[in-house]
Amino acid sequence: MAKIGINIATGSIQQQEMIVGIDLGTTNSLVAVIHPDTKKPVVLKEFDGNSLVPSVIHFGEAGTVSVGEEAKKYLIIEPQNTIFSVKRLMGKSYNDVRNTSSFFTYKVIDDNTESLVKVQAGEKFYSPVELSSLILKELKTRAEHILKTPVHKAVITVPAYFNDSQRQATRDAGKLAGLDVLRIVNEPTAASLAYGFGLNKDEIKTIAVYDLGGGTFDISVLRIAGGIFEVLSTNGDTYLGGDDFDSAIVKNWISQIGVSEKELSENKNLSQELRLLAEEAKIYLSSNDLFTANVTDKQVQLSITQFENLIKPFVDKTINCCKNALSDANLTVDNIDEIVMVGGSTRVPLVKKMVSEVFQKKVNDFLNPDEIVALGAAIQADILAGNNKDLLLLDITPLSLGIETMGGLMDVLMARNSKIPSKASRQYTTQKDGQGSMRIAVYQGERDLVKDNRKLAEFNLTGIPGMPAGLPKVEITFLINADGILQVKAKELRSGVEQTIEVKPQYGLTDEEVEQMLLASITHAKEDIKIRALVEAQTEAKILLDTTAQFLQKNRSFLTSTELAETEMAMEELNSLLPAGTKDSIHAGIEKLNEISRPYAERLMDEAVNKAMKGKVI
Ligand code: AMP
Numbered sequence: 001m002a003k004i005g006i007n008i009a010t011g012s013i014q015q016q017e018m019i020v021g022i023d024l025g026t027t028n029s030l031v032a033v034i035h036p037d038t039k040k041p042v043v044l045k046e047f048d049g050n051s052l053v054p055s056v057i058h059f060g061e062a063g064t065v066s067v068g069e070e071a072k073k074y075l076i077i078e079p080q081n082t083i084f085s086v087k088r089l090m091g092k093s094y095n096d097v098r099n100t101s102s103f104f105t106y107k108v109i110d111d112n113t114e115s116l117v118k119v120q121a122g123e124k125f126y127s128p129v130e131l132s133s134l135i136l137k138e139l140k141t142r143a144e145h146i147l148k149t150p151v152h153k154a155v156i157t158v159p160a161y162f163n164d165s166q167r168q169a170t171r172d173a174g175k176l177a178g179l180d181v182l183r184i185v186n187e188p189t190a191a192s193l194a195y196g197f198g199l200n201k202d203e204i205k206t207i208a209v210y211d212l213g214g215g216t217f218d219i220s221v222l223r224i225a226g227g228i229f230e231v232l233s234t235n236g237d238t239y240l241g242g243d244d245f246d247s248a249i250v251k252n253w254i255s256q257i258g259v260s261e262k263e264l265s266e267n268k269n270l271s272q273e274l275r276l277l278a279e280e281a282k283i284y285l286s287s288n289d290l291f292t293a294n295v296t297d298k299q300v301q302l303s304i305t306q307f308e309n310l311i312k313p314f315v316d317k318t319i320n321c322c323k324n325a326l327s328d329a330n331l332t333v334d335n336i337d338e339i340v341m342v343g344g345s346t347r348v349p350l351v352k353k354m355v356s357e358v359f360q361k362k363v364n365d366f367l368n369p370d371e372i373v374a375l376g377a378a379i380q381a382d383i384l385a386g387n388n389k390d391l392l393l394l395d396i397t398p399l400s401l402g403i404e405t406m407g408g409l410m411d412v413l414m415a416r417n418s419k420i421p422s423k424a425s426r427q428y429t430t431q432k433d434g435q436g437s438m439r440i441a442v443y444q445g446e447r448d449l450v451k452d453n454r455k456l457a458e459f460n461l462t463g464i465p466g467m468p469a470g471l472p473k474v475e476i477t478f479l480i481n482a483d484g485i486l487q488v489k490a491k492e493l494r495s496g497v498e499q500t501i502e503v504k505p506q507y508g509l510t511d512e513e514v515e516q517m518l519l520a521s522i523t524h525a526k527e528d529i530k531i532r533a534l535v536e537a538q539t540e541a542k543i544l545l546d547t548t549a550q551f552l553q554k555n556r557s558f559l560t561s562t563e564l565a566e567t568e569m570a571m572e573e574l575n576s577l578l579p580a581g582t583k584d585s586i587h588a589g590i591e592k593l594n595e596i597s598r599p600y601a602e603r604l605m606d607e608a609v610n611k612a613m614k615g616k617v618i
Pocket of ligand 1: 025027028212213214215241242243279282283286342343344345346347348369370
C-alpha cells in the first residue's frame with residue numbers, strides 16, 4: 001500500500017515514500033532528494049545551511065556516540081576514540097590495509113589477518129560496516145528531521161573501483177541503519193547524471209570524472225550509450241587530496257614563524273590552529289591574491305604564487321593519473337566529450353586550469369563539487385521510484401565471472417562488462433559413474449586458468465542420485481542483482497536437487513588489483529590460449545582413457561587378443577603423453593586410440609542391436 005506523507009517544509013502531499021540519495025564519503029557525507037515541487041535534485045540542509053556531515057564518529061567515556069561536526073571536535077584531543085575515514089576500511093582485511101595502518105590514529109585490529117578488520121574504541125570492537133551504519137543512521141535521522149517524513153529507502157554511492165566485497169559492506173551498513181538500499185551507484189556515474197549526461201537515451205558520450213576531495217583522488221573514464229554507464233578505466237591515488245595542500249601550507253608557515261616540526265607535534269593546539277588556518281588560506285586564495293594572519297604573535301602570509309608553487313607537485317600527480325586512465329581506456333584527449341569536476345579541492349583555480357589544459361577542453365564546474373555526487377544519487381533514486389520511466393540505468397561487471405571446470409580451466413558464465421542486473425546459466429555433468437556430489441568453485445578474472453584468477457566462493461552440490469557419468473544435468477545459474485551482488489545456484493535437473501549461495505567475498509580487491517588482473521589477462525593472452533588448448537587436450541585424453549578402461553572391463557571377452565594388446569599399448573602411450581606432451585602429440589595419441597577401438601566398438605554395438613531385435617516382431 002502506498003504511504004501518504006505531508007512534507008511540512010513544502011506543504012505538499014507526498015503520494016510516494018521519498019527515496020533519498022546518499023553520498024557516503026571518506027571525509028564528508030550528505031543526502032539529496034528530488035524536490036517534490038520543482039522536480040530538481042536538492043541537497044538537504046540544516047537551518048544553519050550546512051549540508052555536509054563529516055564522516056567522523058566519536059565514542060565517549062560514558063558510552064555516548066556522536067557523529068558529524070560534534071565528533072570532529074575530538075579528532076585532535078581524543079584521537080584514539082574518534083573514527084574517521086572508515087570508508088577506507090570497508091570490506092578490507094588487515095592484510096589489505098597493513099601498509100597504511102600508520103594513517104589511522106585509532107586502533108585497527110589485526111588478531112587474524114585473514115578476516116575483515118575491526119576497529120577498537122574504548123573497550124569495544126566495531127566492524128567498518130557498523131561504523132558506517134552509524135553515519136548512515138545520522139544521515140537518515142537528519143533527512144527525516146528536514147523532510148518531516150520517515151525515510152526507509154536509499155540509493156548509496158561508492159567509488160567506481162569498489163569491488164563486490166566493498167559494495168556488499170556498504171549495502172549491509174545501510175541495512176543496519178534501517179535503510180532499504182535500492183541501488184549502489186558508482187560515484188562518477190552519479191556525478192555525470194547530476195550534469196544531465198546520460199539522461200537522454202540516444203546520447204553517446206565519453207566522460208572523464210575528476211574527483212579531488214580532502215584525502216583521495218579518483219579519475220574515471222565513463223562511456224554512456226543508450227542509458228548504460230560503462231566504466232572504461234579508473235585511476236587515482238587513495239592518499240592524495242586537499243589535506244596535502246593544507247600540510248604543505250603548514251610546513252611553509254612553521255619555517256616562517258620559526259617553529260620546528262617536533263615542537264609542532266608536541267603542541268597539539270598550535271598544530272590544530274595552523275591546520276585550520278591553512279585551510280582558510282587555501283579557500284581565501286581561490287578568489288584573492290594574498291592571505292595574512294597572526295599566529296602566536298607572529299604574522300604568517302601566503303601569496304597565490306607561493307600557494308600554487310606549493311601545490312603544483314600534487315596537481316601534477318593527478319594529471320599523470322589522468323593520462324594513465326586515458327591510455328588504460330585506449331583513448332586520447334580528443335575522445336573525451338566532457339570533463340566533470342567533483343570534490344571540494346576542484347575549487348582551486350590552478351586545479352581547474354591544469355585539468356582543462358591536459359584535456360584541452362573547458363571543465364564542467366557550475367554545480368557545487370561537494371554536492372554533485374549526492375545530487376546524482378537523488379536523480380538515480382527518482383528513476384528507481386519510477387518517475388522517469390524511459391530511463392533504465394545499468395552498470396556493468398568489471399571482471400568476468402565463471403566456474404572451475406576439469407583441468408583447472410576457467411569457464412566464463414558472465415563476461416566482463418556484462419550489464420547489471422543479469423542472469424546466465426549453463427549445464428554441466430558428472431565425470432564419474434555414481435558421482436553423488438559436485439564441487440562448484442566460483443572465480444572472477446580474465447585468465448584461462450582459475451589459479452590465475454580470484455576465487456570468490458566454493459560449495460558442494462550434494463545428493464545427486466547415482467547415475468552413469470555424463471547423465472546428470474547440473475545447471476549452474478549466475479544471477480547478479482542490481483547492486484552487483486552475485487548469487488550462484490546449482491540444480492540437478494533430473495532429480496531437482498539444488499543449492500544456492502550468495503557470494504560475499506572475504507577479501508577486498510584494491511583498484512590496483514583489478515587493474516592488474518585486467519592487464520595480466522592482456523599480457524598473458526597468447527600464453528593462456530596455448531595453455532587452455534593443452535589442458536583441453538589433456539582433459540579429453542583423460543576422459544577417453546577412463547571410458548576405454550571401463551569398456552575393456554565390461555567387454556574384455558568379446559575382443560581378440562590382438563585388439564586387446566593394441567588397445568592397451570595405445571592407452572599406455574597416451575597416458576605417458578599426459579604429463580609433458582604437447583597439445584598436438586596428445587591429439588595424435590587420442591586419434592590413434594580412437595582408430596584402434598572404433599572397429600570393435602562398432603562391432604559390439606551391432607551385436608547388441610541384433611540381440612535386442614531378436615524375437616521382436618516389427
Ligand atoms: P570533499 O572531500 O569533496 O568534501 O572535499 C574536501 C576538501 O575540499 C577539503 O580539503 C577542503 O579543504 C577542500 N575545499 C573546500 N572548499 C574549497 C575551496 N573553496 N578552495 C579550495 N579547497 C576547498
